[in-house]
Amino acid sequence: MLSRLTMANSMVFHTQIASIMEVLANAAVAEICKLVDDDYAVFRLEITQSQKENRALRRKLLELKVARERAERTMRERVLASRPSIKIIDRYRGIARGEGHLTGGHRSFVKTAGHNTLRDDQPITVDEGSGTSTQHIIVIESADAEAAGPGVKQETSEGEENPLYSRDLQTGAVGAPPVATDKPSAAQDPTQHHGEMDPSNMPLGLEAQTDLSRRDWNRCSRSVYSDGCLYETGEGMAVDDVKVEGDIPPTWNADSHLGDGHSQGRDFLDYRESLETNPNVAAHYPLHTLRDRDPLSTSMGPSDSHGSVLFDQVLNSNDRTRAQAQRGEATSGNSKDKRFPCMFCNKGFSCPQKVEIHQRVHTGEKPYSCAQCHMRFTQAGNLKRHQRVHTGEKPYSCTQCHMCFAQTGHLKMHLKVHTGERPFTCTHCGKRFSERSYLRIHQQKKHSTLIASDV
DNA sequence: CTGGGGATGGGGCCC
DNA sequence: TGGGCCCCATCCCCA
Numbered sequence: 001m002l003s004r005l006t007m008a009n010s011m012v013f014h015t016q017i018a019s020i021m022e023v024l025a026n027a028a029v030a031e032i033c034k035l036v037d038d039d040y041a042v043f044r045l046e047i048t049q050s051q052k053e054n055r056a057l058r059r060k061l062l063e064l065k066v067a068r069e070r071a072e073r074t075m076r077e078r079v080l081a082s083r084p085s086i087k088i089i090d091r092y093r094g095i096a097r098g099e100g101h102l103t104g105g106h107r108s109f110v111k112t113a114g115h116n117t118l119r120d121d122q123p124i125t126v127d128e129g130s131g132t133s134t135q136h137i138i139v140i141e142s143a144d145a146e147a148a149g150p151g152v153k154q155e156t157s158e159g160e161e162n163p164l165y166s167r168d169l170q171t172g173a174v175g176a177p178p179v180a181t182d183k184p185s186a187a188q189d190p191t192q193h194h195g196e197m198d199p200s201n202m203p204l205g206l207e208a209q210t211d212l213s214r215r216d217w218n219r220c221s222r223s224v225y226s227d228g229c230l231y232e233t234g235e236g237m238a239v240d241d242v243k244v245e246g247d248i249p250p251t252w253n254a255d256s257h258l259g260d261g262h263s264q265g266r267d268f269l270d271y272r273e274s275l276e277t278n279p280n281v282a283a284h285y286p287l288h289t290l291r292d293r294d295p296l297s298t299s300m301g302p303s304d305s306h307g308s309v310l311f312d313q314v315l316n317s318n319d320r321t322r323a324q325a326q327r328g329e330a331t332s333g334n335s336k337d338k339r340f341p342c343m344f345c346n347k348g349f350s351c352p353q354k355v356e357i358h359q360r361v362h363t364g365e366k367p368y369s370c371a372q373c374h375m376r377f378t379q380a381g382n383l384k385r386h387q388r389v390h391t392g393e394k395p396y397s398c399t400q401c402h403m404c405f406a407q408t409g410h411l412k413m414h415l416k417v418h419t420g421e422r423p424f425t426c427t428h429c430g431k432r433f434s435e436r437s438y439l440r441i442h443q444q445k446k447h448s449t450l451i452a453s454d455v
Numbered sequence: 456c457t458g459g460g461g462a463t464g465g466g467g468c469c470c
Numbered sequence: 471t472g473g474g475c476c477c478c479a480t481c482c483c484c485a
Contacts, residue, residue: 353475354463361462375460381478382460389459403457409480410458417456434456437483 338348340355344362349355357379360366366376368383372390377383385407388394394404396411400418405411413435416422422432424439428447433439 350464351474358462378461380476382462384477386460406458407460407480409482412480414457435482438456440483 338350340349340352341347342349342355342358342362344359347358349358360378366378368377368380369375370377370383370386370390372387375383375386377386388406394406396406396408397404398411398414398418400415403411403414405414416434422434424433424436425431426433426439426442426447428443431442433442
């Protein structure tokens with residue numbers, strides 16, 4: 001009886017143990033499930049956020065492409081309006097519509113602003129939001145052979161004739177050669193020593209830039225940026241280290257111009273804006289390569305009254321080039337002696353260094369900085385000349401009076417005061433001026449309507 | 456008219 | 471000898 005009772009108690013005990021174990025196990029499982037659910041919820045939240053970010057980035061990328069296409073179309077229309085017989089169909093149009101692919105078809109080079117090592121078919125890495133992508137930038141080219149009129153040479157793939165040396169494409173309707181109404185006679189005009197250049201033969205840029213010409217330039221050009229630069233701070237000369245492989249060019253360094261009265265923050269923005277509306281540049285400098293260099297991202301400070309200086313320079317550079325061409329000063333890209341073309345405007349130069357210097361007009365790079373005032377210059381000679389401002393040196397003295405000048409050109413101008421030389425004659429009223437700029441100002445003030453009608 | 460700076464071309468030097 | 475590199479003169483524009 002006693003043993004039976006003991007056995008019964010034992011069974012009850014075991015039953016209770018089993019029950020407790022089951023409860024504990026259920027509790028453990030429930031806790032584990034709860035943990036899993038919590039983690040899953042967090043995981044889902046993260047995924048959702050990532051998806052949102054991806055959508056936002058995709059939308060941003062699309063907006064960039066649309067904006068780029070719109071800017072290019074605008075400039076293309078302007079170009080076509082000025083050269084109605086030339087039609088240019090570019091591939092970006094197809095890209096923006098999703099008809100093309102950045103990596104397909106013809107490939108071309110891309111030059112990131114501020115660094116000159118160029119190679120054909122060189123991929124670039126663009127930051128388009130969260131990630132990076134490697135793209136081959138397509139040079140705008142005439143893709144629609146039927147659209148192009150007779151005589152219009154289209155850019156073609158590698159191995160074809162270098163359009164830089166081809167004048168075939170220059171058959172568009174262009175204006176008559178400019179009439180130099182503000183010029184003195186050839187014998188009088190001191191500017192007539194420049195080479196001849198029919199402005200109508202200026203390469204359009206959109207069509208003329210070819211892989212062949214670029215290779216020629218690449219082959220012959222060196223990268224000054226990879227050379228490093230010297231400092232002559234002791235003499236007030238300083239040259240920045242301009243190794244800018246894919247980085248912000250020194251010109252746009254945040255520490256270069258903050259508060260010095262020559263902030264280039266907006267300069268660059270304006271410059272970029274000009275590039276975005278400049279078909280010559282836009283064809284070679286895709287906007288994202290420029291946006292990657294947005295100085296705002298480098299904490300560039302706000303601009304000042306000088307902010308649009310570079311903007312004007314860059315915007316006016318093409319105008320100035322055009323004006324020089326009209327004066328017969330621009331050099332031809334097809335000359336044997338001018339076989340190094342600017343990748344922006346196709347203007348030819350005799351050696352790679354000239355191209356390097358010239359292209360600073362477009363890139364805004366100013367590697368030479370003054371140690372006294374932080375002014376920056378594209379050329380060492382200009383910096384050297386500038387430093388006379390600080391030294392007070394005026395080595396050019398007038399033999400007729402006590403005047404001294406820091407620049408020889410100023411002395412030359414000044415001498416006309418004594419000689420009375422006035423070689424520039426207004427064709428409208430006959431008034432004579434010692435300098436072309438005076439004549440131009442005079443005509444703008446007095447004969448603006450006549451000038452407009454001349455054009 | 457002066458002064459400062461942008462930009463180009465020529466020429467000399469060096470490798 | 472030719473090309474790269476650098477310096478300088480020069481023209482030009484603009485304030």
